[in-house]
Amino acid sequence: MVSFVIDGKNVQAEGGAMLLNVARQNGIVIPTLCAHDTVARSGACRLCVVEVTKGKRTRIVTSCLYPVDEGIVVSTKTERVMNVRSLVMQLLMARCPESQLLKDMAKEMGIEPQPSFRVETDKGKCILCRLCVKTCEDVVGVSAIGLSRRGKDKIVGPPFMEDSVTCVGCGACAYVCPTDHIVMESTDGRRKIWGRAFRMKACDTCGRYFAPVDQLKWISKKTGTPLSELSVCLSCK
Amino acid sequence: MSTIKTLEDLNKAAKRGLESIIPSKTKIMVGMSTSGLASGAQEVYDALAAEIKKRKLDVVLCKTSAMGMDCIEPLVEVIQPNRPRLAYSRMTAKKVPEVINQVAKGVVDGFKPTYRMDEEDYLCLNEKKPYFKGPLPNDVKDIPTISNVDFYKKQVKIATRNCGMINFESIDEYVAKGGYFSLYKALTQMKPEQIIDEIIASGLRGRGGGGFPAGVKWQTCRRAHGDIKYVLCNGDEGDPGAYMDRSVMEGDPHSIIEGMIIGAFAIGATDGFIYVRNEYPLAVANLQRALDQARAYGFLGNNIFNSGFNFDIKIGKGAGAFVCGESTALMTSLEGKAGEPRAKYIHTVEYGLWNRPSNLNNVETWANVPAIISRGAKWFSSIGCKNNSGTKVFSLVGKVNNIGLVEVPMGIPLKDIIYEIGGGIPGGKKFKAVQTGGPSGGCIPKSLEDISVDFDALWEAGSMMGSGGMIVMDETTCMVDIARYFIDFLEFESCGKCVPCREGVMRMNEILHDICGGKGRPGDIELLESMSKGIVDGALCALGSTAPNPVLSTLKYFRDEYTAHVRDKKCPAGVCKALIRFSVSDEKCTGCGVCLKKCPTECISGEKKKTHVIDQTECIKCGVCKESCKFDAIIVE
Numbered sequence: 001m002v003s004f005v006i007d008g009k010n011v012q013a014e015g016g017a018m019l020l021n022v023a024r025q026n027g028i029v030i031p032t033l034c035a036h037d038t039v040a041r042s043g044a045c046r047l048c049v050v051e052v053t054k055g056k057r058t059r060i061v062t063s064c065l066y067p068v069d070e071g072i073v074v075s076t077k078t079e080r081v082m083n084v085r086s087l088v089m090q091l092l093m094a095r096c097p098e099s100q101l102l103k104d105m106a107k108e109m110g111i112e113p114q115p116s117f118r119v120e121t122d123k124g125k126c127i128l129c130r131l132c133v134k135t136c137e138d139v140v141g142v143s144a145i146g147l148s149r150r151g152k153d154k155i156v157g158p159p160f161m162e163d164s165v166t167c168v169g170c171g172a173c174a175y176v177c178p179t180d181h182i183v184m185e186s187t188d189g190r191r192k193i194w195g196r197a198f199r200m201k202a203c204d205t206c207g208r209y210f211a212p213v214d215q216l217k218w219i220s221k222k223t224g225t226p227l228s229e230l231s232v233c234l235s236c237k
Numbered sequence: 238m239s240t241i242k243t244l245e246d247l248n249k250a251a252k253r254g255l256e257s258i259i260p261s262k263t264k265i266m267v268g269m270s271t272s273g274l275a276s277g278a279q280e281v282y283d284a285l286a287a288e289i290k291k292r293k294l295d296v297v298l299c300k301t302s303a304m305g306m307d308c309i310e311p312l313v314e315v316i317q318p319n320r321p322r323l324a325y326s327r328m329t330a331k332k333v334p335e336v337i338n339q340v341a342k343g344v345v346d347g348f349k350p351t352y353r354m355d356e357e358d359y360l361c362l363n364e365k366k367p368y369f370k371g372p373l374p375n376d377v378k379d380i381p382t383i384s385n386v387d388f389y390k391k392q393v394k395i396a397t398r399n400c401g402m403i404n405f406e407s408i409d410e411y412v413a414k415g416g417y418f419s420l421y422k423a424l425t426q427m428k429p430e431q432i433i434d435e436i437i438a439s440g441l442r443g444r445g446g447g448g449f450p451a452g453v454k455w456q457t458c459r460r461a462h463g464d465i466k467y468v469l470c471n472g473d474e475g476d477p478g479a480y481m482d483r484s485v486m487e488g489d490p491h492s493i494i495e496g497m498i499i500g501a502f503a504i505g506a507t508d509g510f511i512y513v514r515n516e517y518p519l520a521v522a523n524l525q526r527a528l529d530q531a532r533a534y535g536f537l538g539n540n541i542f543n544s545g546f547n548f549d550i551k552i553g554k555g556a557g558a559f560v561c562g563e564s565t566a567l568m569t570s571l572e573g574k575a576g577e578p579r580a581k582y583i584h585t586v587e588y589g590l591w592n593r594p595s596n597l598n599n600v601e602t603w604a605n606v607p608a609i610i611s612r613g614a615k616w617f618s619s620i621g622c623k624n625n626s627g628t629k630v631f632s633l634v635g636k637v638n639n640i641g642l643v644e645v646p647m648g649i650p651l652k653d654i655i656y657e658i659g660g661g662i663p664g665g666k667k668f669k670a671v672q673t674g675g676p677s678g679g680c681i682p683k684s685l686e687d688i689s690v691d692f693d694a695l696w697e698a699g700s701m702m703g704s705g706g707m708i709v710m711d712e713t714t715c716m717v718d719i720a721r722y723f724i725d726f727l728e729f730e731s732c733g734k735c736v737p738c739r740e741g742v743m744r745m746n747e748i749l750h751d752i753c754g755g756k757g758r759p760g761d762i763e764l765l766e767s768m769s770k771g772i773v774d775g776a777l778c779a780l781g782s783t784a785p786n787p788v789l790s791t792l793k794y795f796r797d798e799y800t801a802h803v804r805d806k807k808c809p810a811g812v813c814k815a816l817i818r819f820s821v822s823d824e825k826c827t828g829c830g831v832c833l834k835k836c837p838t839e840c841i842s843g844e845k846k847k848t849h850v851i852d853q854t855e856c857i858k859c860g861v862c863k864e865s866c867k868f869d870a871i872i873v874e
Contacts, residue, residue, distance in 0.1 A: 043580045046736050046775045060774040065580040080774055084737070087771030091740035116764055117744050128733065147575070147733075150558070152743045154733035 002070040007077070019063040019074065020048055028076055031085065031105060033092075033178055034129035035064045039138050042130055045092075049084045051075045060084060090114040092127050099125040099179045125181035128154055132173035132182060141222065142166045145173060145194065158194055169198030169212035203233035210234070240535035242543050247412065247421055250534070254413025258357075258403065259316060259368065263296045263340055265289075267328075268312040268401060270302035270487040271480070271519055272641075277329065278311040284330035285313070288337045296340065302488025304401030306388050307641040309351060312401075315340055319369040321377055322357070323350035345376040352389075353380045360398045361415025361611040388639045388658055393620060395628050396444070396604040397644050400488035405523050408530040411491040417536055419610035423499045424544040427610075432503035433459065436606070438614035440626030445471055445562075445599030446674065446703040448692035454596060458586040459504045461594035466506040468497050469590065469597040472513040472520065473567060475559035476675030477726060479706030481630040482600035484642050486513065486520035489604065490527035494550060496598075496606030498536060501548045504596050509550035512567050516557050524552055559676075559730035562704075563778045564589075564597050566732065577734045578778035599704065601630055622648025625691035629702065635671075635709035638663050645690070652686040655709060666711040670794070674703025676723040676730075677783035679790025680716065699790040701783070715812035716795040717802050721749040723787035731780065737772045738781030744768065745788060755815035757803035766792065811873040814858040818874055823848050825870035832862035832871065 002015045006023055013022040018041075023030050033045040041064045048063045053073040060080055075081070089106050094117035096102060106112070130147060133156060137143045144167035145158055158164035169191050174182040184193045189209050191198045198212035210233035220227045241247055267273070267282045282300070289296050303310065309326035313336060316322045323345070325336055335348045355373070356365045383389050394400075403410040411417070423432055437452030458466060470493055474482040485493065497509050513521050528550055531537045539547045553571045560566045561576040568590045570576035589595025605627060609617045618626040625647035631654065633643050638660035645654060655661070655668060662668050670680040673690075679700030681688060688694050692702050710719065728746045733739040745768055748761050769785030776782040792799060801807045808816040821832075821841075828846040840856050843849030851862070863871040 042734070043777055044734050044736070046777070049775060061582065062580060062777075066582050080770075083767065084771050084775035087741060087768060087775060088736045091736055091744065094744070095740055114764075116748065116758070116761070118747065127736075128739070149733070151728060151731040151733040151739055154739065 002068055004068060004070065004072045004074065006074040013068050015069065016067045019050065019052075019061075019066040019068050022068055023050075023063060023074070023076060030063055030076055031109065032064060033127060034131060036131050036135075036176060038176070039131060039134035041065055042134070045127065045129055046088050047085055049081055051078045051081050085109065086111050090117060094118065095120050095123050096125045096127055096179060096181075099127070099181075101125075101179050102127075125179040126156060127179055127181075128156065129178060130156070131176045131178065132156060135172050135176045140168070140170055140172050140218075142168055142218065144168070163196045164194055167194055167196060168215040168218040169193055169196070170215045170218075201231065203236055204231045205236035206233060208233055208235075240533075241417075242535060244421060247417060250409050250412040251415075251418075252413075254407065254409035254411070257407060258410050258413055259366070260297055261318060263294070263318070264316045265296055265298050265340065266301045266314045266316070266404070267298075268303050268310055268314075269300040270400075270405075270484060271517075272303045272307040272484075273310045273312065274519075276307075276310040280330050281311045281313060281328045281333065284333040285337070288333050292337065292341065294337070294341060299404045300406065301403065302400050302405050303484055303642065305392070305397065305484075305642040305644070306386075306639065308639055315350075316368065317343055319371070320374055321382075322354040322368050323377065323380070324352050324354070324383075326351040344374075345380070350377075350380050352383045352386050353377055354383050357402065358394070358398070359414055360395065361419060361608055363612060387660055388641065388643070391649065391653055391658055392644050393628050393646050394644050395608050395617075395620070396492075396601045396630055397485060397489070397642065398608065399492060400484055400642075403489070405488050405490065406526060408491060408527065408534060411489070415611060416491055416607065417495055417534075419607035420495050420498055420536060421542055423610055424502055424542045424546055429459065429503045429505065432499060432610070435614045436503070436609060439609045439617040440614075440621075440624065441602065441605055441609060441617065442625065442692060443598060444601035444605070444629065444704070446701060448702060451598060451602055454586060454598070455500060455504050457584070458506075458594050458596040461587045463594045465508070465593050466504055467590050467593060467595040468501045468504060468506045468509045469567070469571070469595055470497055470509070470511040470603055471562060471564070471567060471597055471599045472511055472517070472524075473555050473562040474517075474600075474704060475514065475557075475562050475730070476704060476706040478634045478708050479632050479675060479704055481632050481642060481705045483517050483520050485600050485604050485630075486517065487523050490520075490524045491531065492604040492607060493524075493600055494527055494531050494536070496603030497550060498531075498541065498548055499606050499610060500596065500598070500603065502544075502546050504594075506596065507548065509548065510553050510571055510590070511550060512553045512555055512561070512571060514555045514557050514561075521552060521554060528552070558732070559726075560732045560778070560780050563780055566778065567597065568595060575732075577732045578780070580777065601705070621646050622689060622691055624693060629690070629705055631690075631705045631707045633659050633707050633709070635707075636662055636666065636668075636711040636714070637709040647691045648689045650686070651681060651688045651690050654690065654707065655686065659709065662709070662711045664711075666713065668709065669712050669714055670710045670716065672700075672708040672710065672719070672723075672787075673706065674701035674786075675706045676726045677701070677780065677786050678703045678706070679786045680710075680719070680794060681790075682794040684794075699793050700786070713810055713812070715753075715808050715810035716791040716798050717749065717808075718753055718810075718812050720787045720791045721746070721753050724749055724784070727780065727784045731784075735775075735777035735781060737775035738777065738784060741768055741772045741776075742781070742784045745772075745785065749788070752799065752802045753808075753813040753815070755802075755806050755813070757806075759803065761803055762792065762796070762799050807874075817858060818853065819851050819856055819858060819860075819862060820872045820874070821849050821851060822870045822872050825868050827868055827870070829867070831865050831867070835861050835865045837861060 032048045043062045050063045089111045144164040174184040200209035216230045311328045313325045356367045441451045442448040566576045566578040630644045826848040833841045840852040
């Protein structure tokens with residue numbers, strides 16, 4: 001266990017625990033957009049920055065990736081911290097003006113859009129937090145989508161933005177997307193995502209469409225469970 | 238080639254090498270690194286080969302790399318028995334017969350060499366070998382020695398000690414220069430801790446730009462837990478106008494390899510990787526050849542010098558992303574993934590490549606290591622200035638007379654590099670500023686030309702050493718335009734992982750484009766400043782956190798130029814097209830008609846011997862009229 005100070009409060013935590021988690025356990029609110037419990041953190045959004053003093057050195061770090069250490073002094077709301085968060089929010093609002101989540105968060109943080117930033121029209125609501133990519137890779141295990149290109153042209157999607165052959169239509173990417181950028185439509189036993197349509201399986205018991213056939217096949221393959229045992233929805237199981 | 242296991246074997250190789258460096262017959266060397274090839278060295282080499290064959294001369298023709306003074310290439314050097322070494326500059330195929338005439342006669346006659354060398358420095362052996370004995374031949378007396386050439390006078394060569402001196406294809410020549418003797422000493426006479434202590438005592442700081450003490454890094458990596466450790470070499474030089482590392486990789490690849498093997502032994506590493514960008518094909522080829530030779534001699538592989546130490550090096554080729562020069566992005570790229578940086582709150586010396594302890598140093602840092610081991614920490618730390626031991630290689634480019642690669646002792650005044658080594662500013666123009674440290678560095682203004690060129694002083698001045706790019710600018714350079722140029726580069730090279738760099742640098746670029754385009758708004762300068770702070774603090778890696786530097790440093794020293802652009806809609810340097818206007822001076826115009834003929838849009842009119850007029854609606858502000866006017870009659874305002 002290590003002891004340190006966060007916003008003037010003495011706290012104890014397991015050495016090496018991530019600062020963001022420790023702060024939250026101690027009731028301190030730190031905004032984030034790219035941290036999710038199910039996947040490894042990337043530190044992409046930079047919203048969770050805090051100021052840390054360790055010995056003589058004071059610097060801004062991302063709390064989601066910073067391992068706590070004995071004797072550090074953490075401040076989560078200094079001017080420097082707020083300047084970074086405010087810049088990040090303004091930049092993201094200019095990128096994704098349609099995102100309600102960003103608008104709500106900015107309102108809560110008291111941040112106004114920066115009028116000098118030209119509003120983008122072609123980025124949708126994607127903030128490139130990469131939660132979808134990591135979920136598809138690490139949780140689902142199919143890597144149907146990824147990041148391509150570089151810098152401001154970076155995009156998320158299937159390889160070459162063509163219909164993915166590995167996508168199982170599970171929708172985990174849409175579920176994890178914080179800004180609802182990824183659109184998933186379900187109608188009449190069909191689900192559409194990333195431009196591809198998936199046939200849904202109807203529950204043998206209640207008849208409700210509950211999962212794409214491709215996803216069930218993938219689960220069967222991955223877990224060794226016969227496909228026939230995956231024909232009932234979770235509610236009827 | 239048989240394996241070298243003992244000092245005796247090594248001495249034999251050195252003897253072979255020496256016979257090839259200074260052979261008993263005439264030897265002609267052509268500087269054939271990228272800079273030489275770009276200026277036509279291959280054509281000169283082919284012409285020399287043909288002429289030698291035609292005249293049936295018994296002459297050795299071989300390749301070497303660039304010595305540094307790229308502005309006088311292609312360079313051909315002649316070594317004849319008992320004569321000084323002669324360097325013929327700006328060679329062309331046409332001049333070849335004349336040089337061969339002189340070689341055949343053994344006398345300089347007509348076309349004159351630019352400089353001569355009377356002796357050759359064998360730095361690692363701490364000795365100088367003369368090219369001739371007895372008095373200096375009469376015909377070469379009025380040719381200056383290299384130490385009297387302004388470009389070389391103040392240079393001290395350690396990292397580039399063999400560049401242009403040896404044939405980069407020959408491992409024996411490297412050995413003859415004292416190469417691999419340091420490795421022998423380290424492996425057979427020193428303990429790993431002793432080597433680390435020596436490097437710490439030398440004060441060697443990382444030459445890639447960070448300036449972190451190399452020995453301390455080695456020590457931390459040695460102490461890190463793990464059976465498998467790596468030593469890595471950063472050869473991903475990406476700064477525009479910087480080519481220090483390329484020159485060492487091309488011209489003296491063994492110095493890097495020897496440094497890495499010594500480092501690996503000290504750290505306890507098992508494998509090494511050299512990360513080179515694929516746009517450096519010659520560097521890749523020369524490194525690969527050198528690795529194969531080192532392996533054949535047993536300097537790489539198992540039981541090196543019978544010490545029980547095993548180590549090998551592979552080359553990892555980068556696809557040319559600037560961000561891959563950043564340590565974690567380089568490692569991610571080596572792992573076969575897209576080159577994106579990651580947080581390094583836990584240092585890469587503990588969790589680096591494949592999460593194993595990894596010690597990354599830059600090309601120049603590694604190349605210094607064998608010299609430190611052979612000559613000792615005391616010698617190395619006697620060169621340079623306080624807390625900045627040794628030398629630094631810079632690529633001196635831009636608005637300066639002598640363009641090339643210079644290696645100078647740390648702490649040299651900036652003005653010595655610009656006015657003495659660089660020979661000042663061409664065209665009698667005034668020196669304005671110098672950009673150091675690449676795109677993420679900053680501008681040092683003329684008012685600071687006395688500044689000591691070292692890690693700390695440059696950092697204090699708001700710039701940085703970086704890997705060693707030095708771009709000189711004169712009075713015709715607009716500092717806002719320069720900041721825009723570098724920000725433009727960084728926007729293009731941002732990997733796009735974190736928001737402040739991806740979106741923030743792009744927005745700064747938009748604002749700078751607006752300012753240069755005459756669309757600057759009140760508050761733009763202040764917005765640039767506050768954004769810069771946020772990006773410096775908020776970006777994930779060093780590319781992002783230093784990206785605002787070009788703006789911050791030009792704002793620090795040239796704020797009035799920004800104000801002129803935004804408030805007065807004027808570009809004082811006369812560069813930003815939207816803010817300038819070309820007109821003809823009634824007083825100076827002689828009506829000669831030259832501008833009228835040269836104007837690509839035919840927007841200049843006027844009768845002979847009468848003042849001409851520029852039609853502002855058609856003028857594209859290309860500046861051709863100004864360049865062509867002999868009477869300085871074109872006004873830019």
